[in-house]
Amino acid sequence: MEISVTMNGTARTADVEPRMLLAHVIREEFGLTGTHVGCDTTSCGACTVLLDGSPVKSCTMFGVQADGHEVTTVEGLAGADGLHPVQVAFQEEHGLQCGYCTPGMMLVGAALLERNPDPTDDDIRWAISGNICRCTGYMNIVKAIQTAAKAKAAAPAAATA
């Protein structure tokens, strides 16, 4: 089946089997390997991407369901003017170790800040509760998203995803 997707702002098409998972379409057909797979049961969030701006687990959608939609992956987070504040903050606050959960975490964080520019600790923890991190204990992930919120507030024009 032929699908058309706006991948990170660029119109792309692919000919995919109807059963092919969106995560695999992104990785294999579009060659964007920043989207990871960590489980078989929609439990870990490593595969999180934004579909029309909202986080979805791309291992639990078929590629064909993304037909006609906008998909943002970690590779699309940075803008023309550089890294997204969430990316900067993850490095700054040591919000990642092995890096496997990081793309999903950053995308959820970026989407959260679009809805809620000034989230509390609890807001952030609930927002990332579908994303498992085995390395960091979440402390610095929460801190990174808070730092990104502050950075966005300080420079709102430069910080839209």
Add this chain to the structure above:
Amino acid sequence: MATEAHEDQAEIRGIGHSVKRKEDARFIRGKGNYIDDIHLPGMLYMAILRSPFAHAKLNGIDASRAQAVPGVVAVVTGELMAQHNLAWMPTMSGDTQAVLVTDKVRFQGQEVAAVIAEDPYVAKDAVELIDVDYDALDVVVSPQQALASDAPVIRDEKDGQTDNHIYHWESGDADATDRAFADADRVVSLDTFYPRSHPAPLETCGCIADVDGATGQATIYMTSQAPHAIRTVFALVAGLPEENIRIVSPDLGGGFGNKVPVYPGYVVATAASLLLGRPVKWIEDRSENLISTGFARDFHMHGELALKNDGTMLGLRTSLLADEGAFHADAQPSKFKVGLFHVVTGSYDMSAAHVVADGYYTNKAPGGVAYRCSFRVTEASYLIERLVQNAAYELGMDPADLRKKNFIRKDQFPYETPTGFVYDSGDYHGAMDLALEKIGYAELREEQERKRAEGKLWGIGLASFTEAVGAGPHKDYDILGLKMNDGAELRIHPTGKGILKISSKTQGQGHETTFAQIVAEEIGIQPEDIKVQHGDTDNTPYGLGTYASRSTPTVGAATAMVSRRVIEKARKIAAHLLEVAEEDVEFTRPTFSVRGAPDKAVTIQDVAFAAYTNFPDGMESGLEAAYYYDPPNLTFPFGTYAVAVEVDRETGVWQVTRMVAVDDCGVRINPMIVEGQIHGGLTEGYGIAAMEQITFDETGNCIGSNFIDYLLPTAVETPRFELGETVTPSPHHPIGAKGVGESATVGSPAAYVNAVIDALWPLGVRNIDMPLTSAKVWEAIEAAKAPA
């Protein structure tokens, strides 16, 4: 002598600086290079058929339907592997393990056959079409069942194996321990089961085997924490010449011990690539990871602590039953059958201890790995810290006071334990005092009294662990005969930048940053100017890899020592440039100057340039060295963790209200990274205490084969951590560091459990085995309520 501009005055960001991680640049952009991201031309995909039975005779395999699927290239069975003498492989513990089954299956999830196809979906489709004829056999799912005289013999293929017993192992002095117990006023005992858990790194295991039929070169990309050891094992298993094997361990999405062993999938993929002449990729799915690869713990423990009425500890006795699964595949030093469990006397000064352990085969997955732990130190620490806490209540003492009374004092180091460890350094009272102060222990105990009066269940738990990490000295520590020593190579380029090649393999610990900081500390070149290479056996020195908190104690030491070797040569070049005798050259990084004439000076960068452009006659050009480090001793990190919990009497739900962790890992290379390691360990420790468990039903079905049954902590329930530190350097480590990656997983489970038991002790609850699910806590409360 113009090299390039460098800021002589800039502070060198060596040890003690929270340098931002170099590896993050690629990870935050989605540009990591994990195993599944690697794509080779002409690559095939492998999927594995696994046994639905835990114990069953294999009568035959009919792969014709699978073979007929378009896109299937080959089906590999045990019979085919046997033709190449590859149906069995050695394990890290000197046992054998089936690669693909030929006679009978011995655990659910065991590898039965593999399909190689042009497409990963097709490979999975075809696996479903392989017909296997099994006869189910009786199943053994615990060591207690395994030791019964009428138990089915699981390893009946082994010559001379007539039962399920694997090893009997003892440590310490039985007679001295008996005497200590004879002197005791009181003996406190505890039976507890440390359940089977799984490291479950977020990335599963996998490989791409690429064997070139023309040259015999085998390049194997593999999720490996120990690529060099794996290369040697592959040479031995497959009979391939070692110089033709190259193991490349790419970015790893976590390891925690899970990525130490050799798994059958790696061997089958390599054999398939050899036979087919094309690269073969195998990536586990999550269920395969949880049901077949290295589990941890599964340890039944009995402990007895002998005490005087005043709380003085006299001795410790433990007896242990280890459930090893169907093949004895623990990855641990060969001399020690239950790893370093004999560190079980922990932080306490006592005169005698005796450890007895027996290991058994069961119909469960093999591969006892140390899940974020130095070879069963976790189990040991849990047992002693639970015993001490219960002993305090039985003696009517505060658990903090009982610990302090028996801690090895600062002036007793180096301290030899009754089982033969020589602890390098410690200040256990200092760490405990800081933890108590940070959590406000005295006030919390008062608050607890008030809450108890209101009928609330409040608890405070402590754990004061001592770990044994950094294996190790060559005379005691080897795996399959390979001494546990590690190497580092440092080469400084003409422009004053360099490359450090190390035998360890980062899985998120930040080696690319911290090891560059060690070089910076020693030679004065900034960490961003030192590239750190690891994971590729063709391009790094030999060593046994990263697990058991050994990278800093071994490779960190090798890095400091190789840097000092480079400085030795650099000093000679500096003397030549400064036109003075070598003895007259002083080095204060990054500058070499003339003793007594500090204005006459050159920098390390000047010297590097000269090493290729203007070196003295008779000297080899270049500025590089190699060093293989043989640690004189292990290192012994320690700390005290303090946890406050609130337990809901009606539901058994418990919540951590405070968690204070004071760690002493000696000198901290990068404090930011150290704290990150502790956060992660405290979370995995919480997972083990609260939810992580793999169980089996009576027929050997694995319960816990996905993240819906095998629960991992999310951000919501994970406690908020408050950290503290004391610094007691290791006296024998070149930079005084000890290793920290696992302290928190080792120390924290007992602290969480002790807090819950502290809350429930007045009800009469004495123990709950982990994980402390709310259902188990509720049952314990209900059972305590029932009239005895």
